[in-house]
Amino acid sequence: MTSTNTMPAVGPPGRKGGGTARERREAKSRRRRTLRVVVAALVVVVVLGGGGVAWWVTSETDALATQSTTAKRLLATSDGKVAEQTTRVTLSTQITQAEAVLAESALTRVITGTGDARESLGAAADAVQGSMVEFARGQVETARKSLASAQARAEKVFAATEGQGVEDGTRARLQSALDALAAVDAAASSSVGGEDLAALEQAANELSSNRSVVTQATSALSDAQDAITCPAPDQTWDPDSGKVPDDALAPIPWVDDHLVRADVLDTLIALDAAYQEAFGVHLTINSSYRSYDAQKSIYDPSSPIAAPPGCSNHGLGLAVDIGGGVEAFGTEQYEWLKAHAEEYGWTHPEFAEPGGRVPEPWHWESVLARSGS
Incomplete structure (x- = not known):
């Protein structure tokens, strides 16, 4: 009797599940190395990315804080020096809003950003600056008008007193006052058309400090005018009399x-x-x-x-x-x-x-x- 012995098919000696034990160990080692590389790469991305975001948040925060500090100084120095008071009200509001942004968490600032706050604060500061320029220019122009009025009157009296028996010394003082008025006005006139706030404020201060020039002109004018007397005490000589345009x-x-x-x-x-x-x-x-x-x-x-x-x-x-x-x-x-x-x-x-x-x-x-x- 012939017996048939049936055996299950097997792979090559030493292999189990498609490879030898050695091959399986090597494959596992490769997978571990790959995982370590991936994990390391993720760590690098997170660290580097997180550092970039942190730097950006810090930079933006510092910029807004500096801008807010500058705006506060502008708000303080502009008190009583703006042509339109509402510009200061708007700037104050924008400073408050900027402070609120700075008080938020870093994560909130990452999400919302600070760009809008900086833009609004900058626009409000520019408006105050422009209003200060307008105010300073108005101060200069008002002072120049006062000078011009004194100058016109002095010139008129100077012309009208010629040949009227007024002492030469009196008319000479009036001429000197006229020259001083013209010099002060010339020094201020160059700043009126510009936008330089410092130059305008300086011109306004100089005009204010030179009010003594107007006083001198007025005094000289009075002396010249009083030198021409009318025959009756209730009559007053006027250089315009008979010369009204x-x-x-x-x-x-x-x-x-x-x-x-x-x-x-x-x-x-x-x-x-x-x-x-x-x-x-x-x-x-x-x-x-x-x-x-x-x-x-x-x-x-x-x-x-x-x-x-x-x-x-x-x-x-x-x-x-x-x-x-x-x-x-x-x-x-x-x-x-x-x-x-x-x-x-x-x-x-x-x-x-x-x-x-x-x-x-x-x-x-x-x-x-x-x-x-």
Whole structure:
């Protein structure tokens, strides 16, 4: 009897599950080495990545903190020096918001960032800076206008006193003051058109510190003006008298060949309207503004009736002579004006009253006139 012995198929000697024990050990070792490399790589990525984020967060935080500190200084120094106060309010709000961002955790700052806070804070600071420039420029321009006013007046008096018997020393002081005014203005003028805040503030300070120049000019001007005296104590010499520019005068509507200063015309029209309601006719205007030459032509030193050139309110466009019954004291028309004229800005000066220096019922002046003449 033949017996068949069946054996299971086996692999090559020493192999189990597709390889020898040695091969299995080597494969396992390779897998371990690969895992260690992967783990090491992940550690490097995490460490390096985390360090980069940390550096970025620190850098952004430091930048925002520095910007906030600078903004706080700007807010403090801008107090009372801005043209628009709302710019400081906005800056204060943005500083508060920046401080809130700085108080957040590092993780929150990583997620939200600081860029928006820095941009908003920068814009608010720029607005305050611009408003400070605008304010400083306004200070300079205001001071320059004050200088210009003093300068224009001094120049006018200087010109008007020529040949009027004013001592040379007095006019020389006035000329010196004019030169000083011009020098101060020239020093400030270059800064007005620029955006340099420091230069503008310096110009404003210099103009303020040089107010003594204006005082000197005013004093010299007063000396020069006082050197020309009018014959009566209630008369004041004025370099503008008889020299009022055409564009500062206006014709009286119902007698357009007569002129008064434009800024008192409406009051005279209102007075005339009330007078018409009372008497049915316009005020009769016999005399109004007189030029220097016109005043000179009627002036008689032996008579107090007409003031000398430069001493008359007619020459300033602030006086009118009225007829139509007003030329006599005690008439109904005169008494009506005495009772009502001041309601409309016109008055009868003391020198023209019945017991005055020169009784003139017909002479009436705007309340803007400085003296009677």
